[in-house]
Amino acid sequence: DAKTTQPNSMESNEEEPVHLPCNHSTISGTDYIHWYRQLPSQGPEYVIHGLTSNVNNRMASLAIAEDRKSSTLILHRATLRDAAVYYCIGNRDKIIFGKGTRLHILP
Amino acid sequence: EADIYQTPRYLVIGTGKKITLECSQTMGHDKMYWYQQDPGMELHLIHYSYGVNSTEKGDLSSESTVSRIRTEHFPLTLESARPSHTSQYLCASSESGQGGTEAFFGQGTRLTVV
Numbered sequence: 001d002a003k004t005t006q007p008n009s010m011e012s013n014e015e016e017p018v019h020l021p022c023n024h025s026t027i028s029g030t031d032y033i034h035w036y037r038q039l040p041s042q043g044p045e046y047v048i049h050g051l052t053s054n055v056n057n058r059m060a061s062l063a064i065a066e067d068r069k070s071s072t073l074i075l076h077r078a079t080l081r082d083a084a085v086y087y088c089i090g091n092r093d094k095i096i097f098g099k100g101t102r103l104h105i106l107p
Numbered sequence: 108e109a110d111i112y113q114t115p116r117y118l119v120i121g122t123g124k125k126i127t128l129e130c131s132q133t134m135g136h137d138k139m140y141w142y143q144q145d146p147g148m149e150l151h152l153i154h155y156s157y158g159v160n161s162t163e164k165g166d167l168s169s170e171s172t173v174s175r176i177r178t179e180h181f182p183l184t185l186e187s188a189r190p191s192h193t194s195q196y197l198c199a200s201s202e203s204g205q206g207g208t209e210a211f212f213g214q215g216t217r218l219t220v221v
């Protein structure tokens with residue numbers, strides 16, 4: 001499972017796009033890149049995952065660098081409900097969480 | 108809506124008591140996990156299971172034990188609770204596979220040992 005590095009915190013204005021970066025330089029060719037988020041006082045929830053290609057779903061987009069050593073989670077239009085801790089995880093087996101990025105949304 | 112349930116949601120118990128935290132999922136998932144999380148801190152994996160009769164310790168050492176006798180059930184037990192066990196415990200499950208599957212989390216059990 002890959003070690004990941006994320007900024008401790010980020011701020012964004014409401015209704016603007018947010019780009020959350022993640023470095024995973026030790027990722028192996030079979031490690032998937034997962035993103036989860038944890039809202040205050042709740043358990044984590046799945047956001048998106050991918051292996052090599054960029055991925056889109058109703059919550060977000062995941063842009064994966066060509067060398068797979070980094071990725072970016074994109075929230076296209078942040079709302080106050082998106083304020084949470086976002087975790088980037090590189091895994092093939094167990095799900096190991098790091099410290100994540102605490103995202104603050106300014107009204 | 109995730110079909111994974113933890114009970115109780117909150118538990119306050121005295122030192123030295125034996126406790127079991129329940130976790131059940133109705134999705135037929137083979138993989139199940141227990142995490143421990145202190146307020147404002149990261150989640151630490153303490154136990155996981157690949158399927159029935161399979162349990163392994165996670166990255167954070169824990170005095171708790173787990174069992175997996177049925178696919179849907181993954182209880183966590185503390186034989187003698189101590190104040191240092193006060194924390195939130197989160198259970199999760201996912202399908203088997205080479206990492207490309209989504210994990211579902213329960214709402215957690217907030218344990219306080221007095």
